[in-house]
Amino acid sequence: MSIFSIGVSGLNAAQVALSTTSNNITNVYTDGYNRQVTLLGENNLGNGVQSNGVQRQFSLFVATQLNQSTSNSSALQAYETQITQIDNLLADSEAGLSPLLQSFFSSLQDLASAPSDPAARQGLIGTADTLTAQFRAFDDYLNDMQQGVNGQIEDVVFQINNTAEQIAMLNREIGLAKAKTGTVPNSLLDQRDQLVAELSGMVDVDLTIQDGGSYNISIGNGQALVSGTKSFALEAMASSADPTRTVVGYRDGAGNLREFSETAFEGGELGGLMTFRRETLDKTQNQLGQLAVSLAQGFNAQHMAGVDYEGNPGQAFFATTQPTVYSNANNTSNAYLEAEFLADVSGLTASDYTVKYTAADGYTVTRNDTGEVVETFAAGASSLEFGGMSVTVNGTPAEGDRFLVQPTKRAAGGLENLIQDTSLIAAGQDDGSGTGSGDNRNALALQNLQNSALVGGVATLSQAYASIVGDVGNRANVVQVNLAAQQGLTEQLRALQQSESGVNLDEEAANLIRFQQYYQASAKIIEVGATVLDTLLGLDA
Numbered sequence: 001m002s003i004f005s006i007g008v009s010g011l012n013a014a015q016v017a018l019s020t021t022s023n024n025i026t027n028v029y030t031d032g033y034n035r036q037v038t039l040l041g042e043n044n045l046g047n048g049v050q051s052n053g054v055q056r057q058f059s060l061f062v063a064t065q066l067n068q069s070t071s072n073s074s075a076l077q078a079y080e081t082q083i084t085q086i087d088n089l090l091a092d093s094e095a096g097l098s099p100l101l102q103s104f105f106s107s108l109q110d111l112a113s114a115p116s117d118p119a120a121r122q123g124l125i126g127t128a129d130t131l132t133a134q135f136r137a138f139d140d141y142l143n144d145m146q147q148g149v150n151g152q153i154e155d156v157v158f159q160i161n162n163t164a165e166q167i168a169m170l171n172r173e174i175g176l177a178k179a180k181t182g183t184v185p186n187s188l189l190d191q192r193d194q195l196v197a198e199l200s201g202m203v204d205v206d207l208t209i210q211d212g213g214s215y216n217i218s219i220g221n222g223q224a225l226v227s228g229t230k231s232f233a234l235e236a237m238a239s240s241a242d243p244t245r246t247v248v249g250y251r252d253g254a255g256n257l258r259e260f261s262e263t264a265f266e267g268g269e270l271g272g273l274m275t276f277r278r279e280t281l282d283k284t285q286n287q288l289g290q291l292a293v294s295l296a297q298g299f300n301a302q303h304m305a306g307v308d309y310e311g312n313p314g315q316a317f318f319a320t321t322q323p324t325v326y327s328n329a330n331n332t333s334n335a336y337l338e339a340e341f342l343a344d345v346s347g348l349t350a351s352d353y354t355v356k357y358t359a360a361d362g363y364t365v366t367r368n369d370t371g372e373v374v375e376t377f378a379a380g381a382s383s384l385e386f387g388g389m390s391v392t393v394n395g396t397p398a399e400g401d402r403f404l405v406q407p408t409k410r411a412a413g414g415l416e417n418l419i420q421d422t423s424l425i426a427a428g429q430d431d432g433s434g435t436g437s438g439d440n441r442n443a444l445a446l447q448n449l450q451n452s453a454l455v456g457g458v459a460t461l462s463q464a465y466a467s468i469v470g471d472v473g474n475r476a477n478v479v480q481v482n483l484a485a486q487q488g489l490t491e492q493l494r495a496l497q498q499s500e501s502g503v504n505l506d507e508e509a510a511n512l513i514r515f516q517q518y519y520q521a522s523a524k525i526i527e528v529g530a531t532v533l534d535t536l537l538g539l540d541a
Helices: 003-026 060-091 097-113 118-181 186-202 268-303 441-451 461-501 505-540
Strands: 036-042 049-056 205-209 215-219 223-227 234-238 246-251 257-259 324-327 336-341 353-358 362-367 373-377 383-386 389-394 402-406
Touching: 003 036, 003 049, 003 505, 049 186, 060 118, 060 186, 060 205, 060 268, 060 461, 097 118, 097 441, 097 461, 118 186, 118 215, 118 223, 118 234, 118 246, 118 268, 186 205, 186 215, 186 268, 234 257, 268 441, 268 461, 324 336, 336 402, 362 383, 373 383, 441 461
Parallel strands: none
Antiparallel strands: 036 049, 205 215, 215 223, 234 246, 246 257, 324 402, 336 389, 353 362, 353 402, 362 373, 383 389
């Protein structure tokens, strides 16, 4: 090879290296860009240099670790954002239920001191109205959060589908580019890996690579989201167990919509939202409902044991919503269940229940929060009694039919004060005199309910509410600590990834000078070659 060819090969190599370095510098702030290096090798003929391609500095191992950490961080961030709202709501010393419960029982003390005083009677009605209104306001807030989670799940599913579709499209474009040019399209590879990173922030993913380099991505229970050049859309759907609840489904090969278990998602924003709803939002709403039912049933029982101002038997003081029952959408019969609270609600819990029917086992009642089977009833039973409720079976269930029983889910939203006439307050105790105007014995008994274990037979109303506040507060603290630790790990992995794949401006500036000198030196080789050639030609002359 002539000296000219050697010099030209150096110029070409220097141009490629300068172009690569310039590309690195201009993309220093481009999300997902991986630093590129020019691979130089000796010319096949043994003289000169050649460019063997431009390689991006990308580690699949590090990227996979970072994506998994990002998925965990996103889940905890979504959880923390939501639980903080509930924590702030319940722990508010002025807007919380604790001062209102205290005020309500203080008004009972005033009534006991002056049972005939219209002002004392009106004071009790006023504090009861305020207390029940706050229960309803809390339930409305939590119900709005339920609807908000539904909407966010729908949004995340839309983003997941859009991202999966783009990844499948890039799989196709990358394959075509390789077949057409025989080179690796680094920019397309960067775009695809950036989309995988973004997808990891939405949902936990499993990534495998096909022969040829196409990405396959699966989620949940192994359901394919991307397979080569095809993407498979998820669907936000109403839960078959609870139509008010949005879950995630997919279409199987036959076109049937299949429902993912909520526990199938743990990572990413989707997993964080579902875990928060399952662990904290549902539980808090049920606990407030349990508190409302315990207050209503316990107070009503005592109030109805007394007599009002005119000496008539006391009426129910509070009303609340009865348990809600849903027939599973996949049931094959028209059978349905109806539930109502027992007079004694000491067995009431803050859990939902699933009732399953089979001919062999009859009715099996499972507590949803623990998975424990709490009761079984014969197949021919027409009434089921469990958890402080009486449940009536209507119709004949088919094999495998399921029913969701929610004892207290919306009970707080239905709590209201039924007594608005001061004369109907049963402050007295029936002694046969026909009047309760000056009798305070039942008012004292009602006041003593403040220290009675009305909730589950183990806690007072104030203790139960404090337990709710403490439980949410402790969970919020745990999530915040875990989030801080996970974010720290994510930043460490991101720093590791950037140390290998990120662009260092100082290093690239030095490369510019180095390759510029390389270019100038190669040009000098050509110049020297020309001088030598001119000298040789001069000798011939």
